[in-house]
Amino acid sequence: MYIKEIEIVNFRNYNNVKINLHDKINIIYGNNASGKTNLLESIYVLGLTKSHRSFIDNNLIKNGCDFFRLTGSLKKDDIVYNLEISNNHHKKIKIDNKEINKMSDYISKMNIIIFYPEDLEIIKGSPAIRRNFLDLELSQLYSNYYNILSEYNRLLKMRNERLKNDQTSNYQYFQILTDYLIERAIMIYKMRQKIVTKINEYCPKIYEDLTGNKGFKIKYKPNINFPSNKDMKDYLFNLYQKNYLKELKFGKTIIGPHLDDIEFYLGDINLKHYGSQGQQRIAIIAIKLAEIEIFKSYKNDTPILLLDDVFSELDISKRNNLIKYIDGNLQTIITTTDLESFDDNDDNIIKNSKIIKVDNGKIIEK
Ligand SMILES: Nc1ncnc2c1ncn2[C@@H]1O[C@H](COP(=O)(O)OP(=O)(O)OP(=O)(O)O)[C@@H](O)[C@H]1O
Numbered sequence: 359m360y361i362k363e364i365e366i367v368n369f370r371n372y373n374n375v376k377i378n379l380h381d382k383i384n385i386i387y388g389n390n391a392s393g394k395t396n397l398l399e400s401i402y403v404l405g406l407t408k409s410h411r412s413f414i415d416n417n418l419i420k421n422g423c424d425f426f427r428l429t430g431s432l433k434k435d436d437i438v439y440n441l442e443i444s445n446n447h448h449k450k451i452k453i454d455n456k457e458i459n460k461m462s463d464y465i466s467k468m469n470i471i472i473f474y475p476e477d478l479e480i481i482k483g484s485p486a487i488r489r490n491f492l493d494l495e496l497s498q499l500y501s502n503y504y505n506i507l508s509e510y511n512r513l514l515k516m517r518n519e520r521l522k523n524d525q526t527s528n529y530q531y532f533q534i535l536t537d538y539l540i541e542r543a544i545m546i547y548k549m550r551q552k553i554v555t556k557i558n559e560y561c562p563k564i565y566e567d568l569t570g571n572k573g574f575k576i577k578y579k580p581n582i583n584f585p586s587n588k589d590m591k592d593y594l595f596n597l598y599q600k601n602y603l604k605e606l607k608f609g610k611t612i613i614g615p616h617l618d619d620i621e622f623y624l625g626d627i628n629l630k631h632y633g634s635q636g637q638q639r640i641a642i643i644a645i646k647l648a649e650i651e652i653f654k655s656y657k658n659d660t661p662i663l664l665l666d667d668v669f670s671e672l673d674i675s676k677r678n679n680l681i682k683y684i685d686g687n688l689q690t691i692i693t694t695t696d697l698e699s700f701d702d703n704d705d706n707i708i709k710n711s712k713i714i715k716v717d718n719g720k721i722i723e724k
Pocket residue numbers: 369370371372388389390391392393394395396397417418419420421667695
């Protein structure tokens with residue numbers, strides 16, 4: 359799939375611009391604060407209805423204006439869909455001019471994979487960020503994952519409230535909560551296990567293509583280590599019973615997938631603790647590129663790839679390897695402050711790409 363055209367009205371530092379996009383590589387360049395990230399963000403918001411970098415929708419409206427509107431045409435399976443999102447006191451989404459009430463109908467149309475500098479936190483930051491990363495992946499691939507996870511979180515909250523307020527005296531009710539929680543915990547565990555295995559099918563080879571180094575992989579670190587010879591449900595049930603008094607003391611649920619983590623390894627080296635900034639960056643890029651492969655195998659289509667400022671910290675050979683990897687493969691929109699960084703070796707890239715200059719909220723297409 360790819361976006362043919364996007365119109366941006368009153369969004370961030372843009373008044374009203376219309377941009378035609380290439381179905382392969384688009385390079386957006388301009389000085390700092392010219393509006394490159396804003397442009398990528400507009401595509402992300404058009405597809406997914408919310409921003410990857412701001413929880414507050416009103417921040418997206420251009421200062422001094424009272425609404426924003428984004429419209430774009432998306433080509434997918436030889437059909438063109440006209441998508442529109444506007445925010446004028448409330449959010450409105452439309453496909454082909456028809457208002458859509460069910461959010462999932464809208465966001466399933468356009469699939470986006472984004473890499474932006476803050477993604478380094480997936481390696482460097484807290485386990486919650488890594489769980490969130492896995493959950494996002496899984497929600498995009500399996501339509502029921504989001505519901506299972508929401509149910510788990512709701513049950514966890516109810517269970518925690520009882521433990522915290524010492525309200526487990528209705529033990530039967532508490533047991534039912536625990537049973538329901540266990541069922542969902544097992545499903546989450548199995549799906550997380552599956553996606554990590556899937557990512558590992560692709561990412562060692564991608565990491566090697568980008569860097570020449572073998573041995574990159576991610577490891578799922580589930581909070582519960584299920585023994586292979588025992589029934590999962592029974593095992594968890596006993597585990598919760600064993601920990602009941604401890605849980606009462608802490609006033610919360612102390613075992614379960616809400617405490618899972620993942621780790622990133624190059625051979626035996628844990629990249630969180632020993633990786634250089636560049637190694638961490640490439641590791642995340644390799645995983646994002648693996649996501650593309652997984653997506654292709656599940657959906658038989660390519661997502662749209664947004665790369666914000668990836669090149670600034672990569673050396674020339676890794677930059678070229680990355681470009682080679684994505685070239686011609688899928689629609690990619692790249693931002694950079696420095697166009698020269700693209701023609702070190704491979705000036706075909708520039709020739710075959712669409713170059714879009716951004717200057718203080720104005721667009722100059724070449
Ligand atoms: N709601 C808004 N209204 C008006 N301007 C905004 C709004 N939100 C952000 N801006 C401005 O948009 C400008 C461009 O931001 P953007 O993040 O797109 O820059 P950039 O080109 O990606 O820069 P860099 O190279 O530093 O990453 C900034 O000066 C910012 O203050």
